[in-house]
Amino acid sequence: MNEINTFLTYLQSQQTAQKYLHHCYQRLEDTDAQNRSYENCNTFIYYLDHGQRFYENGRKADPLLQPVLYFYGMVHLVKACLLTKRPYYPESAALLAHGVTARKRKKKNYSFLKDEVKIQHNGLYPYFSEHLFSHKKHPFEKKSMESLLALLPEMIPLFDLQKKVELLPVGKLYSNLLQFPTTILDSYHLTEKAFINKISGYVPDMKYVDTDDNYIRIELTAPIKEANGPFYANRADSQLFFPSRREQFLPIPEVMIHYLILYNLSMLCRYEAEWWGDLFSTKPEIDYPFIRCFLQLTADKIPFLLGKYLYALH
Structure with missing residues (x-):
C-alpha cells in the first residue's frame, strides 16, 4: 500500500x-x-x-x-x-x-x-x-x-459464525496452482469437465488437471496476478477464494x-x-x-x- x-x-x-x-x-x-x-x-x-x-x-x-x-x-x-x-x-x-x-x-x-x-x-x-x-x-x-x-473474503469470519460457507479457499495470488474440493461439483450441478470449462475463461491457460476423491488440482501456465470475479482475494494474505455455490457464482x-x-x-x-x-x-x-x-x-x-x-x- x-x-x-x-x-x-x-x-x-x-x-x-x-x-x-x-x-x-x-x-x-x-x-x-x-x-x-x-x-x-x-x-x-x-x-x-x-x-x-x-x-x-x-x-x-x-x-x-x-x-x-x-x-x-x-x-x-x-x-x-x-x-x-x-x-x-x-x-x-x-x-x-x-x-x-x-x-x-x-x-x-x-x-x-x-x-x-x-x-x-x-x-x-x-x-x-x-x-x-x-x-x-x-x-x-x-x-x-x-x-x-x-x-468478500474479509467477511468470511462473520458468515462462519452463522455456519454459512459461502467462499472456499482455492489458492493464492501469484501462484499457478488451484485446488477445489470435489464436493463443489455437487453444489454447481456439474461434471468435472463442465466445471473446468466454466472457470477456464477466468484463469490463465491450464497446464494440467489432476483429480482424486477429495480435490481437483489445476496447474496453470502462469500465476494469477489479479483477483477478478469469480475469484476474490483477501488483501491481508493474498488467499484466493471461490464461491461455494452455483447461486453465488458472480464473475464481477x-x-x-x-x-x-x-x-x-x-x-x-x-x-x-x-x-x-x-x-x-x-x-x-x-x-x-x-x-x-x-x-x-x-x-x-x-x-x-x-x-x-x-x-x-x-
Whole structure:
C-alpha cells in the first residue's frame, strides 16, 4: 500500500498528472493525447484529492456518517480511473446518475441483509463497469446485500459464525496452482469437465488437471496476478477464494460489489434516519455487525484496489 500511496502523491501536481494522462491517452485511438492530457490534468488531480479526503475524513468520522463519505470517496476515485480510459468523460449528463436504485424500504421487518439493489441501464455503475472492467452485460438485474457481502473474503469470519460457507479457499495470488474440493461439483450441478470449462475463461491457460476423491488440482501456465470475479482475494494474505455455490457464482470485480453495497448504505444513511439511528443506538438486528465490518473493510480496500488500478497503468 505504501508504494501505491507514494504513487498517488506523485500524481498530485499538474506536471506529473499531465504526463501520466498523456501516457494513458497514447494507447487510445482517435485521441489528441497532448491536448486532452492538459485539459484533464486538473480535474484528474481533484478527483484523486477529493476521493482521498473523503476516505481520510470517513475513517475519523462517527460510523453513523461513514457510508456517505466512503461512497462519494469511491465515486471520485472511480472517476479518476475513468479519465485514464475515457478522455472525454462525462460524455453526457446521463452518466452523472449513480446507475443503481434501491427499493423503497418497508416500514416493518426490514432487513438490510435481505434488501436488494437494482442495476440501471444508464449512469456511473454500468459505465465504469464497462470501461474499467469490460463488463458490458451484467450477470444479474438485482442482488441482495447478503449475497454481495458473502463474496468478500474479509467477511468470511462473520458468515462462519452463522455456519454459512459461502467462499472456499482455492489458492493464492501469484501462484499457478488451484485446488477445489470435489464436493463443489455437487453444489454447481456439474461434471468435472463442465466445471473446468466454466472457470477456464477466468484463469490463465491450464497446464494440467489432476483429480482424486477429495480435490481437483489445476496447474496453470502462469500465476494469477489479479483477483477478478469469480475469484476474490483477501488483501491481508493474498488467499484466493471461490464461491461455494452455483447461486453465488458472480464473475464481477470486487470494486463493483463494494459500489453496490456502499450505494445502498449511503441511501439508508441519508434517507432512513429512524432505522439508521436505531441500528447504531440499540443494535437490534444482525445487520449491525455486518455493516460495521463492511465499513471497516471498504475504508481501506477500495482506495487500495483503485490505487492499484491506476498504478498498473503507469
